[in-house]
Amino acid sequence: MSTFPASHTSITCTALGFSWPDGTEVFDGLQAAFGTGRTGLIGVNGSGKSTLLKLIAGELNPGEGAIRVAGDVGYLPQNVTLDTGLRVDVVLGIAETRAALHAIEAGDASEANFTAVGDDWDVEERAIATLDQLGLGHIGLDRTIGEVSGGESVLLRLAALLLGRPGVLLLDEPTNNLDLYARRRLYAAVEAWSGVLVVVSHDRELLDLVDQIADLRTGEIVWYGGNFSAYEEALAVEQEAAERMVRVAETDLKRQKRELADAHMKLARRVRYGNKMYAQKREPKIVMNARKREAQVSAGKHRIMHEEKLSQAKERLDEAVDAVRDDDEIRVDLPYTAVPPGRSVLTLSGLMLRYGAEVQGEFELRGPERIALVGRNGAGKTTLLRTISGELAAQEGEAVAHVPLRFLPQRLDVLDEKLSVAENVALRAPDATNNRIRARLARFLFKGAKADQQAATLSGGERFRAALAALLLAEPAPQLLMLDEPTNNLDMASVKQLTSALESYEGALIVASHDLPFLESIGITRWLLLDGKLQDITAEEVRELMSTR
Structure with missing residues (x-):
C-alpha cells in the first residue's frame, strides 16, 4: 500500500476540489497521480469514481486545484448513447478521411482531399483490424448504429478510442451490458493496452488484469500494487x-x-x-x-x-x-421464501418468445434450484424473464409459475420515486405493521432515518437494496426470484452485499447475467444457455464459449 504509484506520472491531480451545484462536496484537496500501466479505480457508490474520470476527461471543471494530463485523453462513459442513424465510420471518427481516400482513388487529386488524408493512408485497414480485434469484424463501415446491438455499440465506441491512439484511456464500467463473448474481447483489448489506462469497474475478471488498484475512500486514494485479487489479500x-x-x-x-x-x-x-x-x-x-x-x-x-x-x-x-471497514451484510432469513426439494416451481411448455427465441418441449424448475441464464446480447434473456413474470405475452405456448414470484429488472423501476423506502415496502405488504417493516428493512441496511429516505434520492447501490427489499418483503413472500443483470452499476461492496443476500435466500432463483464470477459465487446449480433455443450447459462450457468466440 502506498500514497502514489511508483510509475512515471501521466495524470496529476493537485489539491483537487469539486462540489455539485447543490453544495454536495465530492472532493476537498484530493491528491492523486496515475502513471503508465493499467489502474483499477474502485470505491463504494457515491465515492466519486465517475466524477473523477469526468474531471480528468475535461467534462467537468474542478472548483479548486488543478489536473495535468500528459497526452490526449480517450474517455468511455458509463452510459454510451449513440444516434441510431449514424454510420459506423462516423462513430469511429474516420468518415472524412475515408471519403477523401475514396475520392483520390476515383481520380480527384485535389489538395483538400490530400490534406484530409494526411499520413493516414491505411485508416480503413486499421479500422477493420480494430473492429476484428473487438469481435466486430462482421460489421461493415457503412452500416448504421441502429443495425447493431447495445453491447456492440459500446465496443464500437471503444474501437473509436483505440483508433485515435490516445495517451490516456479512461473507461467507466465498460463491461456493463456486454455479453460473455463481448467481455472477452474487451479483456483482450485491456491486456494489450500499453499506455495509461484507468478503469472504473465492478467486474472482477477485468480488475484482475490491472497492474495496480486505486482505492477511493472518504475523498482520498490509497494505492495497492497488483491486481484486484492481490488487493483483496492485502x-x-x-x-x-x-x-x-x-x-x-x-x-x-x-x-x-x-x-x-x-x-x-x-x-x-x-x-x-x-x-x-x-x-x-x-x-x-x-x-x-x-x-x-x-x-x-x-x-x-x-x-x-x-x-x-x-x-x-x-x-x-x-x-x-x-x-476497520464497516462491511455490513444484508440478511434475508425469511422463512416463507423457502421451497421444499422437489416441489414444482415453474413450467415452460412449447414457449415461443416475441423475438424468435423458444423453449422446445417442456422445461421444469423444481425445488430451490439456482439457475444462471446466459447468452449473447439480444438472445432474448430479458424477454424470457418478462414473459415468465407475466409482463409480456408469449407468441406460443405458456409459462406457469406454481409459487409466488418476483422479478427485478435491469432498470430497477419497481420503486415509486416519490415515496420513501419504508412506504415502498408498505405498498407491497399492506398488512405488515410499521414496526415490522422497519425491523425487516434494517436487515437490508436501511436503519432509522435511512428507511424514510425518498427513493428518488438513493444512490445506485442503495436503490438496488431498496428494490430488492421491496420485492423480498412483499406479501406473499416470493419463492421464485428472478434478477436481470443485477450487478450492473453496483460497486464491489454492493455486489458483496447482494451475494450475502442471495446466499441466505432459500427460494428458487433465476439470474440472467454476463458476470461469470458473480454467478459462480452465489452457488448456481444449473446453467442454461439461450441461443435461439434454451439448453442446459456446464460452467466449463460457458468459459470455453467465452474464450473461443
Whole structure:
C-alpha cells in the first residue's frame, strides 16, 4: 500500500476540489497521480469514481486545484448513447478521411482531399483490424448504429478510442451490458493496452488484469500494487491488523480508566490522611499547610497525567476503529421464501418468445434450484424473464409459475420515486405493521432515518437494496426470484452485499447475467444457455464459449 504509484506520472491531480451545484462536496484537496500501466479505480457508490474520470476527461471543471494530463485523453462513459442513424465510420471518427481516400482513388487529386488524408493512408485497414480485434469484424463501415446491438455499440465506441491512439484511456464500467463473448474481447483489448489506462469497474475478471488498484475512500486514494485479487489479500491482512489494533486500544483504554480511578482513590486517601493529621495537630500548622499544598499539587499533576493518558487512549481507539471497514451484510432469513426439494416451481411448455427465441418441449424448475441464464446480447434473456413474470405475452405456448414470484429488472423501476423506502415496502405488504417493516428493512441496511429516505434520492447501490427489499418483503413472500443483470452499476461492496443476500435466500432463483464470477459465487446449480433455443450447459462450457468466440 502506498500514497502514489511508483510509475512515471501521466495524470496529476493537485489539491483537487469539486462540489455539485447543490453544495454536495465530492472532493476537498484530493491528491492523486496515475502513471503508465493499467489502474483499477474502485470505491463504494457515491465515492466519486465517475466524477473523477469526468474531471480528468475535461467534462467537468474542478472548483479548486488543478489536473495535468500528459497526452490526449480517450474517455468511455458509463452510459454510451449513440444516434441510431449514424454510420459506423462516423462513430469511429474516420468518415472524412475515408471519403477523401475514396475520392483520390476515383481520380480527384485535389489538395483538400490530400490534406484530409494526411499520413493516414491505411485508416480503413486499421479500422477493420480494430473492429476484428473487438469481435466486430462482421460489421461493415457503412452500416448504421441502429443495425447493431447495445453491447456492440459500446465496443464500437471503444474501437473509436483505440483508433485515435490516445495517451490516456479512461473507461467507466465498460463491461456493463456486454455479453460473455463481448467481455472477452474487451479483456483482450485491456491486456494489450500499453499506455495509461484507468478503469472504473465492478467486474472482477477485468480488475484482475490491472497492474495496480486505486482505492477511493472518504475523498482520498490509497494505492495497492497488483491486481484486484492481490488487493483483496492485502486488504484482508490490513483489516486483520486494524482489528488487532482495536483490541489493543480497547485494552489500553480499560487500563487507563483503572489507573485514573486508582489515582482518584489515592488522592482521596491522601486528603483524608492530611485532614486527620491537621485535626490531630501533630506537626506545626505551617508545615502541615505546606505539605497539604504539596500533596494537592502532586495529586493534581498525577490526576492530569492520567486524564491525558486516558484521552490519548480514546484517540488511539477512535483511530483504530476508523481503520476497520464497516462491511455490513444484508440478511434475508425469511422463512416463507423457502421451497421444499422437489416441489414444482415453474413450467415452460412449447414457449415461443416475441423475438424468435423458444423453449422446445417442456422445461421444469423444481425445488430451490439456482439457475444462471446466459447468452449473447439480444438472445432474448430479458424477454424470457418478462414473459415468465407475466409482463409480456408469449407468441406460443405458456409459462406457469406454481409459487409466488418476483422479478427485478435491469432498470430497477419497481420503486415509486416519490415515496420513501419504508412506504415502498408498505405498498407491497399492506398488512405488515410499521414496526415490522422497519425491523425487516434494517436487515437490508436501511436503519432509522435511512428507511424514510425518498427513493428518488438513493444512490445506485442503495436503490438496488431498496428494490430488492421491496420485492423480498412483499406479501406473499416470493419463492421464485428472478434478477436481470443485477450487478450492473453496483460497486464491489454492493455486489458483496447482494451475494450475502442471495446466499441466505432459500427460494428458487433465476439470474440472467454476463458476470461469470458473480454467478459462480452465489452457488448456481444449473446453467442454461439461450441461443435461439434454451439448453442446459456446464460452467466449463460457458468459459470455453467465452474464450473461443
